[in-house]
Amino acid sequence: MHATCSTTDLPMAAAPAWRRPARTLWQVAIVIAAWWAADQAAASLHLPFSGGVVGLFLLVLLLATGVVKPAAVELGANWLLANMLLFFIPLVVSVVQFTDLIRAKGLILLFDIGLGFACVMLATAFTVEWVCRYERQLRLKKLLRQRAARRPA
Numbered sequence: 001m002h003a004t005c006s007t008t009d010l011p012m013a014a015a016p017a018w019r020r021p022a023r024t025l026w027q028v029a030i031v032i033a034a035w036w037a038a039d040q041a042a043a044s045l046h047l048p049f050s051g052g053v054v055g056l057f058l059l060v061l062l063l064a065t066g067v068v069k070p071a072a073v074e075l076g077a078n079w080l081l082a083n084m085l086l087f088f089i090p091l092v093v094s095v096v097q098f099t100d101l102i103r104a105k106g107l108i109l110l111f112d113i114g115l116g117f118a119c120v121m122l123a124t125a126f127t128v129e130w131v132c133r134y135e136r137q138l139r140l141k142k143l144l145r146q147r148a149a150r151r152p153a
Helices: 019-044 051-065 074-082 084-097 099-150
Strands: none
Touching (some): 019 051, 084 099
C-alpha cells in the first residue's frame, strides 16, 4: 500500500538498475538530514515541540510552495513508510525491560500512548489529505490553462 498521491512510479525506459536504490538511499539520507537539522533548530530555539514536528511543517511548506518537488523525496518517503514497523522494535524491547513500570502505571501509559498515537495518525492523515488535494488543484488549474490555450480564439 503506497501513501502517495502521485503517478510518478512509472518505470524509466533506459535507467540503470542501480539508479532507483541509489536515489532511494539518497532521499532517505536527505530526510534524515532534514530531521536532524530541524531537531537542532528546535533545541537551540527552545521550542516547546520536537524537531520532527518542525521538520514536518517545514517540509509541507516547501512542498506546498513548490520549492521542493514531491519526486525529490517520494522514493525515500515510500521506503521509510514501507519499513516503518522496524522503527517500533526498540519500543517492544523497552516494554519487556520495564514490566514493573507497566504493571504499576500500565493504564495511564496505555492511555497516553494511545492518545499520542491517535494524534500523530490524525495529524499525518489530515496533512497527507491536504497535500493531495492541493496537488490535485494545481494539476486541475494547469490542465484548464492548457485547454484554454488550445482553444481557437
